[in-house]
Amino acid sequence: MSLRKGKRYAYGIHVPDMKDLSKNYPIEEMPAPKTVYIALSQHIGAPATPIVNVGDHVKKGQLIGEANGVVSANIFSSVSGTVKEISEFVNGLGQKLKYVVIENDGKNEEVLLPKLPDLEPKTIIERIRLAGIVGLGGAGFPTAVKLTPKNPLDALIINGAECEPYLTCDQRLMVERTEDIYKGIKYTAAALNLSRIIIGIEANKPDAIEAFTKYEDLEVVILKKQYPMGSEKHLIYSTTGRKVPVGKMPFDVGVCVQNIKTMIAVYEAVELNKPLNHAIMTVSGNGISHPKNLKVALGTPFTDVIAFCGGERENVVKIVAGGPMMGRALVNLNQFVRKTDSGIILLTGKETNTQKPTNCINCSKCAQNCPMRLMPMYIEFYYLSGDYENAEKYGAMNCIECGSCAFNCPARRPLVQNIQNAKMKIKEARSNGKQ
Amino acid sequence: MENSNGILVYSSSPHKKAPHTTKWIMLNVLAALIPTSIMGIVFFGLNAFLLIIISLASSVAAEFIYYLIAGKPFREIAKDFDYSSCVTGLLVALTLGTNYPLYAPVFGSAFAVIVVKLLFGGTGKNFVNPAIVGRIFIFISFQSVVGSWLAPSIASVTGGTLSTGATTLVNILEYNTLPSLSVWDLLLGTGLSGCIGETCKLAILLGAIYLAILKIIDIRYPLIMVGTCGLLAVALKGFDFAYFLPSILTGGLILGAFFMATDYATTPNTKVGNYVYFALLGLLCAGLRQATNMETVSFAILLMNLFVPLIDKFILNRPFGHFKKKKERESK
Numbered sequence: 001m002s003l004r005k006g007k008r009y010a011y012g013i014h015v016p017d018m019k020d021l022s023k024n025y026p027i028e029e030m031p032a033p034k035t036v037y038i039a040l041s042q043h044i045g046a047p048a049t050p051i052v053n054v055g056d057h058v059k060k061g062q063l064i065g066e067a068n069g070v071v072s073a074n075i076f077s078s079v080s081g082t083v084k085e086i087s088e089f090v091n092g093l094g095q096k097l098k099y100v101v102i103e104n105d106g107k108n109e110e111v112l113l114p115k116l117p118d119l120e121p122k123t124i125i126e127r128i129r130l131a132g133i134v135g136l137g138g139a140g141f142p143t144a145v146k147l148t149p150k151n152p153l154d155a156l157i158i159n160g161a162e163c164e165p166y167l168t169c170d171q172r173l174m175v176e177r178t179e180d181i182y183k184g185i186k187y188t189a190a191a192l193n194l195s196r197i198i199i200g201i202e203a204n205k206p207d208a209i210e211a212f213t214k215y216e217d218l219e220v221v222i223l224k225k226q227y228p229m230g231s232e233k234h235l236i237y238s239t240t241g242r243k244v245p246v247g248k249m250p251f252d253v254g255v256c257v258q259n260i261k262t263m264i265a266v267y268e269a270v271e272l273n274k275p276l277n278h279a280i281m282t283v284s285g286n287g288i289s290h291p292k293n294l295k296v297a298l299g300t301p302f303t304d305v306i307a308f309c310g311g312e313r314e315n316v317v318k319i320v321a322g323g324p325m326m327g328r329a330l331v332n333l334n335q336f337v338r339k340t341d342s343g344i345i346l347l348t349g350k351e352t353n354t355q356k357p358t359n360c361i362n363c364s365k366c367a368q369n370c371p372m373r374l375m376p377m378y379i380e381f382y383y384l385s386g387d388y389e390n391a392e393k394y395g396a397m398n399c400i401e402c403g404s405c406a407f408n409c410p411a412r413r414p415l416v417q418n419i420q421n422a423k424m425k426i427k428e429a430r431s432n433g434k435q
Numbered sequence: 436m437e438n439s440n441g442i443l444v445y446s447s448s449p450h451k452k453a454p455h456t457t458k459w460i461m462l463n464v465l466a467a468l469i470p471t472s473i474m475g476i477v478f479f480g481l482n483a484f485l486l487i488i489i490s491l492a493s494s495v496a497a498e499f500i501y502y503l504i505a506g507k508p509f510r511e512i513a514k515d516f517d518y519s520s521c522v523t524g525l526l527v528a529l530t531l532g533t534n535y536p537l538y539a540p541v542f543g544s545a546f547a548v549i550v551v552k553l554l555f556g557g558t559g560k561n562f563v564n565p566a567i568v569g570r571i572f573i574f575i576s577f578q579s580v581v582g583s584w585l586a587p588s589i590a591s592v593t594g595g596t597l598s599t600g601a602t603t604l605v606n607i608l609e610y611n612t613l614p615s616l617s618v619w620d621l622l623l624g625t626g627l628s629g630c631i632g633e634t635c636k637l638a639i640l641l642g643a644i645y646l647a648i649l650k651i652i653d654i655r656y657p658l659i660m661v662g663t664c665g666l667l668a669v670a671l672k673g674f675d676f677a678y679f680l681p682s683i684l685t686g687g688l689i690l691g692a693f694f695m696a697t698d699y700a701t702t703p704n705t706k707v708g709n710y711v712y713f714a715l716l717g718l719l720c721a722g723l724r725q726a727t728n729m730e731t732v733s734f735a736i737l738l739m740n741l742f743v744p745l746i747d748k749f750i751l752n753r754p755f756g757h758f759k760k761k762k763e764r765e766s767k
Contacts, residue, residue: 009755015451165451233756243756317444324450331445345450353452354444358517361457361559364704373752375704398754403449410457411559417447 003213006200006223006238012371013404015165015227015325017204022284022291023168027176029295030308032079032104036299037336038064039091040098043140045071050100056083060110061275064100067132073142073339074132076275078297079104092302092335093321093328099336102299112273124191124270131269132276132339136261137230138322140340143262147191149251156194157239157257158185160201160208161223161230164323166284167343170260172293173280174201174208177264182215184263187270192256200239202229227325228402232257234371246398261342279341283309285324287316287346300337302330302344318352320345325403358411366405366415372398376405376415383422388429391422399423457558460651461518467642468525468694474638475529475631478624482533483631487525490540494524497545501553519558520548526566526694527573529632530687530733535577543573563740564698567691567733574733607681608728621684633687643693656702656713657692663717664688671725688720691732701740708750715739 041047048065052058058077065075077100085101113130116123129144137159158181162170174181189197198219201209212220221239223229233244235257242253250257261280268274277298284291289310296305302319306312320327321335324345366376374395382391399419406415476484498520502512524544531540547569552561620626624634632639647654661683668682669675683689696702696716703712716739723731 237755245756246754248756318446318450319443320448320450324448326448327450328448329445329450330443332443347450352444352450354446355456358457358515359557359559361460361699362702362704363460363699364702367704367752368706370752372755373757374754375752377704394751395754401448406447407449407451408453408455410455410460412452412456414447416449420447 002219003209004219004221006221006229007241008224008226009234009237009371011369011373011404012226012228012234013369013407014225015407017225018165018284019168019171019204021166021168021286022282022293023171025168025172025292027169027172027280027293027295030297030300030305032108032297033300033304034104035084035301036077036079036102036104036297037099037301038075038078038102038299039336039338040065040075040100042075042298042338042340043073043134043142045069045073045142047098048072048075050086050098052083052086052100054083054086057081058083058102060108061113061277062111063275064102067129067142071142071145073134073140074130074275075100076132076277076298077102078277078299080107080109081105090334092330092332094331099299113269113275115273116270119187119190119270121191121193124187127269128191128266130275131265133262133265133269134276134339135259136265136279136340136342137259138326138340138342140338143258143266146256146258147188149192149256151251151254153192153194153251153256154254155196155198155240155256156185156189156192157235157255158197158199158263159230159232159235159257159259160199160205160212161235162205162260163202163225163227163230164325164327164343165227166345167282167323168284169280169282169293169342171205171208173260173264174205175211178211180267181260181263182212182218183271184265184267185218185258187266188258188263194256198239200229200235227404228371228400231371231400231402233400276339279337279339281305281337281341282343283346284343285316285320285346286348286351287312287319289313296337298337298339301333302335302337303333305337305344306333306346312346313348315348315350316346317349317354318347320347324352325407326401353412355412357413360411360413363410365408365410369404369408371402371404372400374398376419379422380413380415380418383418383425388422388425392426396422396426457517457519461522463646463649463651464522464694465518465525467645468522468529468632470638470641471529471632471635471690472525474624474635478634479533479631482537485537486531486533486535486540486631487528489537490528490531490544491521491524493541494520494527494544494548497548498553501549517558519552523547523552523565523569526632527569529690530566530570530630531573532630535573539573539577540569542576543569546572559700561700562744563737564695564701566698567695567736567740570733571737607678607685608724618680618684621681627685629685630687630690633690636684636689639689639693646693652693652697653709656709657697659710660692660696660713660717660720661688663714664692664720665717667718667721668725671721682721686724686730687732691720691736692717695733696736696739701743703743703746703750705747705750705752708746711750712739712743712746715742 046068052064059080062077064077067074081102081104084103088098090096125147133143134140200221200223202223204225265276292309319330378394379391379396527543547565551565551568622636646652665679665683672678719735
């Protein structure tokens with residue numbers, strides 16, 4: 001066992017974590033709903049190709065969408081039943097995606113993946129690819145691609161920071177399924193041929209830290225409670241002292257970062273031969289009657305999840321998919337659980353902020369809080385004046401969209417939104433330049 | 436399923452925000468100036484009270500009249516009012532002596548709010564500190580009364596002679612005489628003539644500590660300014676450290692450093708930029724004071740305000756994981 005304290009990085013902010021709402025509720029398995037709507041694009045990269053037809057009978061765990069290329073992921077059914085529809089519609093996040101709609105027959109017939117012949121690195125990586133595992137921290141980058149790095153690595157870092165306020169599902173997992181996570185970590189380390197394993201956990205989760213100290217071969221790092229500690233680059237700095245250079249990836253400094261939930265998925269795929277067909281999420285916020293940590297079948301409508309948690313209390317003004325700092329607000333409730341969903345947060349008028357933006361007063365709090373040490377006010381200023389070159393010069397492309405700037409902005413300026421737009425414009429300009 | 440309102444608010448992340456708004460900041464700055472204002476009224480009586488009230492009222496009136504002429508409905512002006520005009524008005528009043536005519540702050544505050552702030556785009560768009568300009572406007576327009584400060588109603592607590600006619604600062608600068616008042620008198624402002632808000636340094640520091648606790652200002656910056664100002668003053672007197680405290684505790688340095696130089700809109704945007712800005716400001720204060728034999732803090736701040744865009748152009752934050760120096764070395 002090795003226990004040490006993580007480094008504090010300069011800047012960053014302190015956000016009230018609000019985890020008390022749900023952190024004491026064990027993870028419950030929500031019964032599968034009558035109908036599931038499984039999106040064929042739940043990851044970064046090309047959408048999967050549907051391989052079932054309307055009217056087909058599918059079993060739980062059956063492949064319904066096949067990965068389309070290397071950077072893509074398989075999609076599995078989360079219930080047994082009949083395919084009712086394969087259609088494209090606009091979801092609650094405003095994305096137009098293809099969905100496979102399956103009616104649950106309630107029989108719960110399950111198929112498993114074939115048993116693994118051996119535990120060679122190649123076999124494990126192939127299994128992770130087959131099981132459709134993607135980075136479950138939120139981005140949804142196919143894990144198998146991450147496990148075949150271009151540079152030699154010397155450490156595997158497990159992200160147990162969970163710095164987003166409200167979310168507690170990682171914390172619950174670390175306490176309840178420590179052994180499973182440990183096994184998942186060992187399989188991942190075997191796939192990467194690594195012996196140095198670091199797990200970073202924020203100091204506000206003493207129970208999770210306690211749970212992992214019993215393993216001899218893990219380096220447990222107690223991270224300072226600081227937002228955004230779960231950001232890949234900051235986690236690497238806090239645990240190893242290495243700084244990922246601007247525009248480079250974690251493998252450039254010899255590390256691979258994986259999320260807690262991804263490790264559970266790896267364990268289930270390798271040892272239990274189960275594909276990834278559920279999401280583990282927190283339903284919280286002052287707008288929900290009973291905050292809960294849930295294991296939900298993929299494609300479950302958000303309305304069903306909210307109803308399972310006792311429904312809304314009064315004055316819900318905003319529903320967020322993901323954490324409140326980086327998650328996306330829903331336009332309407334026509335949204336269905338994806339692999340990468342880590343929470344549904346129902347915010348009341350008091351919790352969220354709907355004031356309209358006023359003049360920037362140049363207080364430079366955004367620059368003083370930016371964990372990437374950018375200057376958000378300049379990026380915003382140049383974006384709004386249409387000068388995208390200067391927006392790029394002030395670091396728009398390095399932004400990790402953590403929201404530290406907009407969180408503390410006294411003028412309530414939508415800094416993150418403007419920087420996201422600036423990024424889009426810069427990318428457009430780049431692709432136009434190439435042609 | 437619909438929520439109770441039937442409408443979901445849609446916006447970009449983050450969906451949680453800190454409770455602080457511009458209004459909250461301005462109200463707290465006003466609160467931090469309350470002790471100074473009270474001490475001013477205690478020292479200088481009814482006239483000080485009237486000057487403060489008139490200045491506040493005229494600055495607020497100036498903003499409302501400007502927007503009404505611009506065609507903004509009254510209700511919206513009231514809704515968008517962020518109290519920054521009140522801060523300007525109060526600061527203008529605090530930099531006046533009680534011998535100024537009561538209509539003086541009307542011109543000063545209106546000029547500060549309309550010309551310096553609103554014409555350039557409102558709160559945060561001013562390129563120099565409005566209160567400083569308001570003060571200088573009055574200072575230049577009413578020169579006949581300048582220099583004849585009235586003494587406060589409370590005499591020295593430690594038995595020093597009352598210094599009237601010229602501020603103690605001018606004595607130090609011009610005649611190289613240390614003030615007859617003790618440091619405690621200088622700190623409390625007892626027996627010291629001067630502006631309404633500049634005499635009681637203890638009250639100003641109290642307000643500054645309040646703002647520092649709320650993290651509205653970073654207390655290090657004004658301390659740097661006061662420090663460099665005091666050190667240069669000492670150096671100019673042949674390194675006689677007896678001059679250190681009297682130099683920084685006389686005149687408007689403390690009020691200027693903690694409440695005027697720290698104005699958000701007219702300070703650099705980076706930590707390093709701020710260190711440079713405040714250090715240079717302190718040096719400029721002491722240098723100008725010695726060169727002109729008069730109180731020049733406001734002019735120094737005005738001058739340095741104009742250099743802020745330059746500092747911001749050259750001193751920038753380096754992004755996390757930026758290794759420019761190494762790369763340059765490698766390429767060599």
